[in-house]
Amino acid sequence: MTIGEKFTSAFIAENRWQLYLKGLGITIEIAFFAAIIGLILGTVLALMKLSTHKDGKPAAMSYISTAYVDIIRGTPSVLQLLIMWFIVMKSSNNGVLVASLSFGLNSAAYVSEIVRAGILAVDKGQMEAGRSLGLTKGMTMRYIVLPQAMKNIIPPMGNEFITLLKETAIVGYVSLNDLTRAANLIQSRTYEAFMPLIGAAVIYFVVIKALTLVLGVVERRLRRSDNR
């Protein structure tokens, strides 16, 4: 087969390009919902981990959060997905939901560490200043510490989103047709590996490059106030 024929059979014949597009849709859908779950749950977990009693000792919530992060980080995400699919949500027919939840719960553990690091990077004096001005602990956290922490959080968070998007490539294990599985599927029809695999890789790259550019813009905006 010539390159042209290979290209035709991998992308054009039998409208195969639609498979890549549909696959990309599934990939983005899962990554998007997982990112939202991860962001919310991750922030909650970070705050739980940082919570202390009045005497400065870690609160019970802190231990729960630590245990969660340890368990999630200590097991492979493929296994978490399989457990979610075949055991926990055995009766659910909605593959995207199961996958989003699985990746969301996974991502939350990593996000919580990013948020925690971001908060700890804000000078201790900020909290003390807020408290001495009569704000409660919660108010200081919300209005003074978290906005400053955001700037530390955004770059590693972008990194986490990119990792998450690529990690969804394992959903073929539970028969979801994401972008990687679409390439597999076409390979199993044409018996030709080069075009579908390189094609899928290029699509991933383009999507992630676009995401990187958007994150760059956000970062630059947040840094604007630095230049006085």
Added chain:
Amino acid sequence: MKKLLALVLTGVLGVSVLTACGSSSSAPSAAAETASTEVAAASTETETASASGSALDKDTLIIGTNAAFPPFEYAGDDGTPAGFDVDLINAIGEKLGKKVEVKDMEFDSLVASIGNKIDIAIAGMTVTEERQKMVDFSDPYYEAVQNVIVVNGSEIASADDLKNKKIGVQLGTTGDFIASDIEGSEVSQYNKAVDAVNDLLNGRVDCVIIDANPAQEFVSQHAEELTALEGTQFGFETENYAIAMPKGDAALVEAVNQALKELKEDGTFDKLVAENITGE
């Protein structure tokens, strides 16, 4: 200028890394998934035949299979592939005077791996026109038909009943091709047929289309919940399993066919069928 130079250098580096991965396949890194049935030869011999020479020139033949297709191939007690196909290819190897090394891999990548990663694929593989464009097949050694696995009491009984149904299959198998052609069908492709059967039990798919022998194997494990229906009542055609070899390696095809013929004549073949498939 500097930027351009950096870009070019990055490109060169990237390309060289890619090609390096492509050409040096002699590293025995796949040892973990490799099950050698005889003492593995020196690692230099794991190189597969190039397009020019015949695979027959080598001392060790690398065999690809997908050990998730009982009783033809499955993970044996020690984790290495076992079953009818594995026994058959070992017997053929003996006839040819070659060592045989069986590798377990995904079914959908078997055909694309022939001639580069592996020399021969034996995996209950049906001869199809599409596959014949990429590889050469031996004479057929087994006849089979697809079965439809349903839960007991299912209304599915004829070809018409399969329309607009959720069908579970193994990726790249004949069942996959059949299911994808059924009108309005929603096909879930799994890496392993047993995952499809699990999802049938979980109610995620309405039926599973898979070759008769594995189907009966799976059903026998869940006899109270599942039934395997004969494919003939759905109008599925009989298929021939054959051994797949690199396109154009006529010497190898001929040698394998000859060995297959001898095995059938001396009764070894029937013995293997009895041991593995009909279960005596």
